[in-house]
Amino acid sequence: MKKKLNEYLKKESSINSNCGVFGIYNNPEAAILTYYGLHSLQHRGQEAAGIVTSEFLESENRHRFNIHKDHGLVSNVFRDEKILTDALRGTAAIGHTRYSTTGASDKRTNIQPFKVIFKGGNLALSHNGNLTNTRELRNHLQDEGTLFQTSTDSELLLHLIARSKKESIEEKILEAVSFIKGAYSICILTDDKLFAIRDPYGVRPFCMGKLGESFVFASETCALDIINADYVRDVMPGEMITIDKDVIKSGEPKSVYFEKVERYRHCIFEFIYFSRPDSIVFEEKVDKVRRRIGKNLALESPPPKKEDDRKRVVVINVPDSSNTATLGYFSEAAKHNSDIKNEIGLIRSHYVGRTFIQPGQDKREMKVRTKFNIVKGVLSDRKVVMIDDSIVRGTTSKLLVDLLKKASPKEIHLKITSPPIISPCYYGMDFPSKQELIAARKDKNLEEIKEWLGVDSIAYLSEEKLLESATNTRPETGFCTACFSGNYPIQIEGIDEIPKNGFDD
Secondary structure, eight states, X not given: OHHHHHHHHHHHTXXXXXXXXXXXXXXXXXXXXXXXXXXXXXXXXXXXXXXXXXXXXXXXXXXXEEEEEEESOHHHHTOSHHIIIIIXXXXXXXXXXXXXXXXXXXXXXXXXXXXXXXXXXXXXXXXXXXXXXXXXXXXXHHHTTOOOSOSSXXXXXXXXXXXXXXXXXXXXXHHHHHHOOBOOEEEEEESSXXXXXXXXXXXXXXXXXXXXXXXXXXXXXXXXXXXXXXXXEEOOTTEEEEEOHHHHHHSOOEEEESOOOSSOOEETHIIIIISOTTOEETTEXXXXXXXXXXXXXXXXXXOOOOXXXXXXXXXXXXXXXXXXXXXXXXXXXXXXXXXXXXXXXXXXXXXXXXXXXXXXXXXXXXXXXXXXXXXXXXXXXXXXXXXXXXXXSSHHHHHHHHHHHTTOOSEEEEEESSOOOOSOOSSSOOOOOGGXXXXXXXXXXXXXXXXXXXXXXXXXXXXXXXXXXXXXXXXXXXXXXXXXHOOOSSOOTTTTTSOSSOOOO
């Protein structure tokens, strides 16, 4: 029985993802604007992309949903501009860019947005996050005869809405949301309405903007910037916002709170790594938070002193995720140590394609060498302080260290802008099993981690200083730090039985 359960759970939870969501209402160029919005959210998902539009056919007095989605980057999926101008007609649209790593990532049916037709009309959905009661809901719906087309948890919400006996679509959605648990930022498009919904803990970022008389929703504000939309506010945790023709006339969105909690649990890793530095997430500028993270790391773990007869110590970043934190680290460290320089020691290629492996070559090593190269003159015979955002398995960090050693530095000191990652994420981040995490495997023993990576020293930012960096004036604001602490704020079904590799989108 347990073996069958584990096989089922492995199948159901084979994709661990973080995605980008976009929605716009009341704009004749809805599809084009959604394309650009998804383009700016490309960092949140490179596996696949899709757009659904709602088009009103006056001659037939009905709405038609148009859809285009496929595997690949946004620019590849929509490489033919006629897809946006001719096929995806309509004044409202939702889009999705998807990131997945294993399992059903190659199935086109799992690409969002999802589109269905039910007795209430057309319905489409885009979802970022993970539901944590997937098995319970799927079993219940299957027992009642529901047929599933995908292996993602997002499809569950569509079935819950379609099966609801409530009268209005708003009531149907609210009833469906009452059954789900976990992390979710969701855009739902119906024939004549757009809904934006965020889970009560506000795990994933979600914002609302305006472009003229159009309302826009996106995972990050950088998606508003690219289309010149103004950031209005966040979709609040536990809130459902409705946009329709009446809202366009009044200018005020309809809002209802379906659940409130004492403390939010925003994903702290959005600040460390995932969000773009030019975005505002959780009502804070990511750039400023990352600079504070770097400064606090410098206070906790300053760079080494140079020796009297040697060159100055160099501080380098691992591009691109640690760029901003490195600036914060250097600016603070330089106040107390004039013998350091901030240099570019690693060059990153942004055009990494398929890596062909020859016999005897390590695939991960070749991928790192294809993605990064060293500036030998900057590193040679220097004490090098390398700033990185996190260490997960440790394999890539080890290969980066080996790469630096080819420049013959005197010492390598690794500084990490997050605490040690010891637990997998069930709320939408791509962290592997606990057994694969180097900090968990080494029981957070820094000496053992240092020896395994081959560096002269290693330091992580403390959880206390990390949280101090993400200041917010709202008294209800809190953060999820489960990947560092193992304390999960949202209930997860069968946590002792579930393979530690997350859920679907």
